[in-house]
Amino acid sequence: MISAERLTKRFRSTRAVDQLSFEVRPGRVTGFLGPNGAGKTTTMRMILGLDTPDGGRALVGGRPYRSLERPLRTVGALLDAAAVHGGRTARAHLTGVALAGGVPVTRVPEVLGQVGLEGVAGKRVHGFSLGMRQRLGVAAALLGDPPILMFDEPVNGLDPEGIIWIRTLMRSLAAEGRTVFVSSHLMSEMALTAEHLVVIGQGRLIADTGLAELTGDGSSLEEAYLRLTAQAVEYRAGS
Amino acid sequence: MSGGLLKAEWVKLWSVRSTYLALGLAALMAIGLGALDTSSVADHWATMSSADKAGFDAVAEAFNGGQLGQLAFGVLGVLVISSEYGTGLIRTTLTAAPNRAGVFAAKAVVVGAVILVLGELLSFATFFLGQAFLARARLDVGLTDAGVLRAVLSTGLFLCVLALVSLGLGGLLRHTAGGIAAMFAVTFLAWPIARAMETWSYVPDHLLLANAVDVLTRATPPTGPHAARLPSMGMAWFDLVLYPVVFLALGAWRTTRDP
Numbered sequence: 001m002i003s004a005e006r007l008t009k010r011f012r013s014t015r016a017v018d019q020l021s022f023e024v025r026p027g028r029v030t031g032f033l034g035p036n037g038a039g040k041t042t043t044m045r046m047i048l049g050l051d052t053p054d055g056g057r058a059l060v061g062g063r064p065y066r067s068l069e070r071p072l073r074t075v076g077a078l079l080d081a082a083a084v085h086g087g088r089t090a091r092a093h094l095t096g097v098a099l100a101g102g103v104p105v106t107r108v109p110e111v112l113g114q115v116g117l118e119g120v121a122g123k124r125v126h127g128f129s130l131g132m133r134q135r136l137g138v139a140a141a142l143l144g145d146p147p148i149l150m151f152d153e154p155v156n157g158l159d160p161e162g163i164i165w166i167r168t169l170m171r172s173l174a175a176e177g178r179t180v181f182v183s184s185h186l187m188s189e190m191a192l193t194a195e196h197l198v199v200i201g202q203g204r205l206i207a208d209t210g211l212a213e214l215t216g217d218g219s220s221l222e223e224a225y226l227r228l229t230a231q232a233v234e235y236r237a238g239s
Numbered sequence: 240m241s242g243g244l245l246k247a248e249w250v251k252l253w254s255v256r257s258t259y260l261a262l263g264l265a266a267l268m269a270i271g272l273g274a275l276d277t278s279s280v281a282d283h284w285a286t287m288s289s290a291d292k293a294g295f296d297a298v299a300e301a302f303n304g305g306q307l308g309q310l311a312f313g314v315l316g317v318l319v320i321s322s323e324y325g326t327g328l329i330r331t332t333l334t335a336a337p338n339r340a341g342v343f344a345a346k347a348v349v350v351g352a353v354i355l356v357l358g359e360l361l362s363f364a365t366f367f368l369g370q371a372f373l374a375r376a377r378l379d380v381g382l383t384d385a386g387v388l389r390a391v392l393s394t395g396l397f398l399c400v401l402a403l404v405s406l407g408l409g410g411l412l413r414h415t416a417g418g419i420a421a422m423f424a425v426t427f428l429a430w431p432i433a434r435a436m437e438t439w440s441y442v443p444d445h446l447l448l449a450n451a452v453d454v455l456t457r458a459t460p461p462t463g464p465h466a467a468r469l470p471s472m473g474m475a476w477f478d479l480v481l482y483p484v485v486f487l488a489l490g491a492w493r494t495t496r497d498p
Binding site for chain 2: 045048049050051052065066068071072075077079080082083084085086087088089092093095096097098099100101102140
């Protein structure tokens with residue numbers, strides 16, 4: 001379970017996230033939607049304790065992230081697959097993360113196997129394709145076998161095989177009873193993956209609803225999304 | 240700071256090639272240039288000017304090649320933290336270990352300990368090799384001679400101080416090129432500022448890390464017109480402690496800010 005309570009973040013004069021409240025429940029994939037610059041990444045960074053909110057708070061499993069003793073065992077996150085030192089091997093990268101997070105290093109070969117990278121464990125990451133880096137990022141997120149998982153734009157730039165892999169993985173993680181929170185701006189992808197949606201624009205909540213409710217009138221998710229965020233985007237373009 | 244964080248920093252340090260490259264270059268420069276320098280002095284001592292002879296110090300001469308090596312240690316200190324910001328890895332590190340001060344402290348302990356051990360090894364190796372060459376002209380000194388052990392030990396200690404100052408600057412600036420430039424300025428190129436102040440005071444000269452190292456790493460007291468710029472032995476030790484304390488504090492402070 002993830003909860004945001006009147007979460008607020010200002011960058012100079014702009015409110016990147018403004019009084020944002022929502023809950024992400026376990027057992028289903030929750031999509032996090034919004035136009036570029038809507039505040040999705042900032043919200044995720046606040047949930048992970050990377051950005052300090054100017055107001056409100058974010059809780060994971062009922063506690064602020066930075067108060068968690070071994071956070072990798074509570075939350076696994078993939079923010080940016082490129083955020084790896086290219087000179088390290090996949091194994092060394094994961095070993096460093098596991099040690100820092102207090103997770104047994106015996107988990108490293110396990111997660112490498114889980115994402116299908118065991119064959120390149122000893123290879124330097126700078127030779128990896130984007131899809132392989134994405135798998136490495138997912139492996140890091142799975143290290144602590146956490147009940148909560150967060151992915152920021154996980155399918156960006158992936159080939160169809162990679163997209164299907166991520167989609168299947170997220171659905172199976174949710175089916176195991178985990179909380180899965182995934183941001184995206186690809187509507188067709190979200191329509192296939194998410195059961196529940198949190199939609200924001202200009203840092204504010206626009207909708208917190210089931211996929212079925214949003215597309216119930218026969219419109220596609222894309223149409224429903226554009227209708228919802230029309231004002232948010234218009235305002236931004238005019239400001 | 241937990242044992243896990245220390246182990247993580249240890250693994251991170253030894254799993255990138257830049258570490259081996261920096262340490263290898265430092266050793267090559269210090270030992271190689273030190274050997275060439277001392278053998279040249281030993282061969283040409285008879286024809287050297289009296290001013291050069293007066294300024295000669297058997298320990299400092301042996302580590303003359305060390306300055307290029309020092310640069311490599313500094314670069315390593317910056318990279319240990321700036322590469323995490325450059326690649327974005329810092330976000331993964333801080334989600335795994337949200338105790339930001341602990342992450343920075345673990346880096347300081349691991350880098351400090353590794354460079355202290357390797358720095359002393361390099362210092363002693365260079366010293367003994369240099370003395371072997373200087374012995375050809377009977378210019379060599381032994382560890383038990385006055386000031387020699389202090390000079391050799393502080394040569395290694397300075398390498399550790401340099402790496403820690405660099406780590407602080409890397410953490411403060413979060414940028415590799417900026418951190419290396421700042422390290423260069425702070426440790427090697429700050430002297431024109433002190434020179435400009437000489438009308439009023441020699442204190443800025445005495446606060447220069449390079450001047451403090453000049454005093455500490457020679458066995459014999461410095462002589463000549465430059466001597467007034469150099470701090471006393473006590474002041475030099477103070478400088479050697481002051482620099483890492485100040486820059487590590489700055490780096491730790493910035494690391495506790497949002498990445």
